[in-house]
Amino acid sequence: MYSLLQIEKMxxxxxxxxxxxxNRLPAYGSxxxxxxxxxxxxNDYYSLIGFGYYRNKEDDHLIVRxxxxxxxxxxxxMEVTRDIAIKYELDKGVPNQDTRILWFNxxxxxxxxxxxxxxxxxxxxxxxxxLLKLEKPFPLQxxxxxxxxxxxxxxxxx
Numbered sequence: 001m002y003s004l005l006q007i008e009k010m011x012x013x014x015x016x017x018x019x020x021x022x023n024r025l026p027a028y029g030s031x032x033x034x035x036x037x038x039x040x041x042x043n044d045y046y047s048l049i050g051f052g053y054y055r056n057k058e059d060d061h062l063i064v065r066x067x068x069x070x071x072x073x074x075x076x077x078m079e080v081t082r083d084i085a086i087k088y089e090l091d092k093g094v095p096n097q098d099t100r101i102l103w104f105n106x107x108x109x110x111x112x113x114x115x116x117x118x119x120x121x122x123x124x125x126x127x128x129x130x131l132l133k134l135e136k137p138f139p140l141q142x143x144x145x146x147x148x149x150x151x152x153x154x155x156x157x158x
Contacts, residue, residue, distance in 0.1 A: 025037075025080060026079055046064075
């Protein structure tokens with residue numbers, strides 16, 4: 001089991017190729033300050049917790065709870081690189097085309113460049129491919145069913 005300090009150093013090392021601002025990366029322990037995520041360790045489990053607002057109330061939500069450090073690192077960088085991929089899609093998208101293809105492909109490309117565990121990246125790619133095959137827009141209930149089906153594949157059981 002790695003300590004929070006060791007995890008922080010691993011994340012900083014991976015982030016060297018991305019160059020994200022420190023406030024985009026998770027905090028460590030329960031003092032998350034102005035960061036959108038934080039990592040905790042308890043009972044031999046790593047947890048990545050997202051912080052934000054939902055319906056004008058502060059909301060912490062569990063993103064992943066795992067004993068696998070590779071799974072934790074993947075979950076962290078899956079979260080913190082999503083905005084980069086979305087910005088790419090917004091900049092390069094062509095009107096009247098499904099720009100999710102740009103977003104999804106860019107997200108997978110970024111994650112592959114970070115030398116993360118490939119099985120998690122492949123599961124995310126499978127999830128994105130599945131979403132692209134669906135008729136859009138699709139009902140909210142279908143989205144919840146898709147997320148449930150793939151959440152265990154992408155980052156393991158919660």
